[in-house]
Amino acid sequence: MNDDDLRAGTGYPLDRQARALSTAATHPDEATRERAEVRVRRWQQIVDGMTDGRLDIGSRTPVRGLPAWVTPEVAHGGFATGRPAAGGALRPDELDRAHRLGLPTERGALFRSWLTDAGLTELGELLDSGHYRLEYAEEAALPVVAWLLRAGDHDAALGVLERIAPFADRLRFTPAPSDRRADDPDVVCRQTTAEVRRALEQWQPDPRIETMREALTVWNPFADDLLTLWLETDADGRIGTVTPDDWLPRAARLLTRYRELAAAHTRCTRHRDPKGSIGVLRTALERRVAGAELTPRERGLVQSMVTAMLRKRGRPGSARHTAVRRQQAAEAALPRHHQFAALVATRLADLPPDGGIGDVDHALRPVDAAEAPAADAVAGRPVPAPIARIVARGAAGTPEELIDRGVIGSAEVLAALTPRLAAATAASAYPDPALRMLMEATYRAFRNRRSLLLLNLAHQVRLTELPWVAAVGRARTDTGGTRERARRTLVRLAAATVHGFPATVLPNPMVRELATLSKQADLDLPWVEELAADIFMGTFTRKYLRAARLAGEWLTGSLYARYYDIDYPALAAIDDTGRKLFRRARDGVTFDQLCRDRAGRCTSRSWGDVVANGTVIEQAQILTTHNLATVAELGVDLPALALAERCLDTVLRLAARLARQPRPLGTVKNIAYAWRQLVFFLSLTTQAEQVAFLATVDRRGAGQPAHLRARLAPAVTGLAQVIEGGSFGPDGRAGDGRRLLGWTTGGHWLLGGA
Template sequence: MEEQLRASSGYAVAQLERALKQAVSAGDRDARNRARAKADRWRAVIDGMNGGTLEVGSRTPVADTPAWVTLEVAHGGFATGRYLAEEPPTPDELRWGADRESVNRYFLSDQGRAELLAALRSESYRIDVPEEAALPVVAWLIDRGHHEQALDLVTELWPLLGRLRFTPRFQPRPKPAGDLVRLSTVGAVQDGLRAKVSSGQIETMLTTLRVWNPLYDRLVELWCETVEGELPRLDGDHVVGGWPCRTTPEGWAERRARWLLDHASAGASPRNAKSNFERLRRALENSDVLSARDVGWVRRALANTITKHGAPGSEARAALRGAQAVVAAKPTHAELARVLAGRLDRYPADGGLTELDPLAEDAAEGVPIPPRLLAKLSRALEAPVETLVERGVIGSGEVLATVLPQLSSRALAANIADPELAALFTQAYGAFRRRRGLLLLNLEHQVRLDELPWIAALAPLRAGRADASRQAGVVLRRATLLALDAFPQTILPNPLVRELGALAVQSGLKVPLVEEVAADIFMGTFTVKWRAAAEITSRVLAGTLYARYYDLPETWQAPRLVRRWGKPVAADFAELCRTRADEAGRRGSGVAANGMVLEQSQILTTHNLAPLVDALDLTPRIRELAPSLAERSFDWLVRRLAMPAPHRHAALHAVKNAAYAWRQAIFYLSFADVAAQRECVAALATRATAVPRLAPAVEGLARVVDGGPCATRFVGWSTGGHWLLGDHA
């Protein structure tokens, strides 16, 4: 039996140390609190791993816990051991029971099921965690006469009835109409706006302008009233003019006392002890016992400020304070953020925004809302997904993956004839897609939707309707083209790959979509879908620029499959990736060596591009877009490489991502004619002057376009230093 690999706690310890440092050094209270919460999660991870209650790397990392339970997952896929659906009854739920088991049992009763069914009919419920859909499914099954399925489901839920919330939250959940989507809710945007605070430097500056400068001017004026003759001023390094403390005007003592009281109310002064302000203040406090030396310092301080800014009441000083008053009167971004948050009060917190113009009006006459704050409002805008991409609200494939379930859930729910159950499924699916993925070893796979017992109970009722398949296909094609056109330089991220895979299954397409595998947990082998994707790639790209540049296999022999950890794996594909990595200069073992093998797997499969283009018949559309997609990918990678990296790790990361963009560009360029390829590479050569070390790769690509061999192939991973960084193997 093969040894099961286990994850090390070293990463978790490093993350805990980092969170503790942030908790101490963060600039504001909210940031410190977030860092403390993060540290608590990493402590739970470490305690669980050391105590044997957590097995990180398994799809069931928490002892005695089914795979379907939604877990709290820290960065990197480390489960903390906490169940997200585990919570005591809320005050509103106490009327149904004093603990979670009592509440769940109530909703298994006739009266409780009736309340659940009423909520389903009116859609006045919200599902935040997948488990919250479980008892509504039970109620629906019993109501429709599916008693056996309901009993089986309750039996599976029973061991956790006292811990997990299996009921929804009874409040309406506004949803975008039609095919509109939104990135966030009004309430979440509002919370973000209200949490915004001004930087410490800005707050200090405004306090100086609004509080300390007026106090300073009054202080100078008080001392000027005591000067006999002309006010002191500087003549070079010498003080000329009259002396203070020679006269005491009527009411001066009262004005002095009022100033000292106002100063005390203002709090601690930001001025240093040797400033003119502090010298004059200390002298004012001790005006009855000043020595001749003290009076001399008062005279010097008055001369300093009068020479620099003018005497109290002078045009020079008035002009300065007038300009500063204009600055001080302007609201800060934090104040404007609170104005925007207040405007959102009239919208449902769980809903979205159909338009932004009414919210974008000036906060006051001549004070517009800054574009950066308006951009935050756009997160709640309900619009077609293409519009959100165009506006920059969706700025990456990862963000696209978070909103795509709003479309795909409706496509998948179209297989359910009952509208109440379809609406329930839609919310359950959205909650499931919000689950964070686990770090997995031993070729384990993430929990799938149909593994949730309440979703599995509905499987017989989800008919394969032709309209639903077509609808899923439409969403799949739309999302794929959008991702490629909007973010041509980046590979499809894993959450998006999973979403596209679900749509492919619903639409009846067999597309071998592969995930990006982290180099530090690579198991040295690949499941059979990688080989299937590579075969499609060789067929689709045969004879093209991509095939010649990366030397793709022209044909594939019958697969050689073996079993590892109980799963079939493509041994010949793994061997080919290792051989190609060796030819590219791989040495030894470790993360970088793994990365070189994985990069070859991405090259051989185009990391999903060829399989998707083939399955969805996208070739005509890609041909139209090819020059633009390639040019934008090349432009992005040149700009990325031209940016100075703060440290070695960041530089290596930039090279890796640039190589991925390079590969994407060559894929697109393979669909263009030779003339367009030459034009694109010529433009790249001009742009690449900003990164002189890229020249050999550009020249190598140009030779392949002209039908010759490639002397310098651009890949991102290396075990012996990278030539693009000036390293030598």
């Protein structure tokens, strides 16, 4: 996607809408179809807004009439829908307030009610109690006004009101009440107790399990009764030879029972199969009850079916038959997952809904005697693993603890949880407890703001651009203690990310947190984001050059520099504007051009080719190490060999998936990311350790399937040759070895390409 596409076209939104339409029309799950219908309407709003000029996609103020500080509703890809996120219908607490005060149920009246003496007093009490919850940063505005007035800063309070009052009829500027205060900021959770309970309560019976239970508990016993009835007609091994006196009336009652069962139990349909055991015996029984004799063919079918049933399980009532049916009854009696889910949801009912689950093991304890009847289970039965996984997502603990437990399974999930820790650090500069708690909540809400698609190197809205946050800026005390706390949090989050997920790049939300913490710690460190290839405009900001120069301080002459053929001294010669290279390179070459040259990209005029853009972005990631050198500069302990081994594990795991993936290019890029991390960590070791690591690679490879060894052999060979002092040619080859990159404009050699 290029600049002209964004400003004049609606191709991307229309494509996303078409996908949503397809899902809404064809997906088998009703809830998924409903969500897709919501997306269809949202993309239609975007298309309409772009067409009539209400939306300026790519701008920091994409919605006409709304300032940059307003949180916009944002769809996939960073497209603003035109609606403010903090607008919409009144919350239940707002409706209650309007009814209690006799106000019209509209936002303007509620806004004015908070500015009365009684309203300001109520806001002050809310501030002091801490019993509130912010979903969007705008909801902190009027509490800030109340704090400023209480602090005697009337001018600042009026300044905030002047900025927000024009939007009082569209946005909410007060938080929702909550039953609890924020607890230890060091403790995080992936989902709240309320979210876990909701997921458990929505657990539906598995149709396959319910069908099997119906077969075991309804139709198997009926089949036994049919078989027993026909066995009464046996004489000398021939079924249908005799007819006991009361046989036909009992047969009629059995057929009546069949019709009742068929009407009441509709999951299992095998009994309707005319060639199945029930179908054959029931059809023959209906003919006899109707007064007709069986034809030789019909008698033969009955005889054959009865013989097969006796051979399979034995005669009803025999030891073998009884043992089979007893085992099947035990299986049918097992409690189903939805019953366990309801039981565990009940256990969580007394926990605070807005926090995490402090003792997951207690919530997942085996069924006790008092609970057994409700769960249709026997005491002592453990909670099934699928239920345990749902509950584990609500575990409360430090990020490190949750990573160890497997609750945080990716750097992206970790990034979503870190604003809580970073918020406490950012807010620690406010000495007033009430304001500190409010600013912490504001920070967390602001970090939930979805990024906009921006053009021309524009930056996302910053927290300090919010009028109410700027108004209390003078209340901050920039002490050495605050800076030290920010530094400790910065090191902790960087270490948790790299140690927990060494084979993946730092996700952009984590990069933003680390950059913010660096500023709070008064550390001038270049943290670089991962750029989107579909909207890349061919230009990198200055911090990418700074990050590359910092990488050169760690990696000049290293395995990493030799593997990727990087002349770090030449990078160091680019001036701080990034405009030209002095020494060691021709004049006029910028960092942007250097990345293009390394990617084999000769022109910067057209940036619509996503794959070509990706090759350029990848070169910037290679030159900067995508924050790994910055993490090392920060002083994070990096056990290089252990981290390299974990990167290798990821490479092997991802490579094993390639053969069975219909769209493997994303996996190829992830393999290349992990490989690049591996090369970086190895560069922090000695050559002897690198050679020993290669032996480890060979040993692990020996246990892999032949096709996987063959797939990765060029990458391993190439790395070995560089470790031994060799180098790649201009085509990225070194004999049988290949340099492993993720992006290519042709077929990738990992997938059998040239």
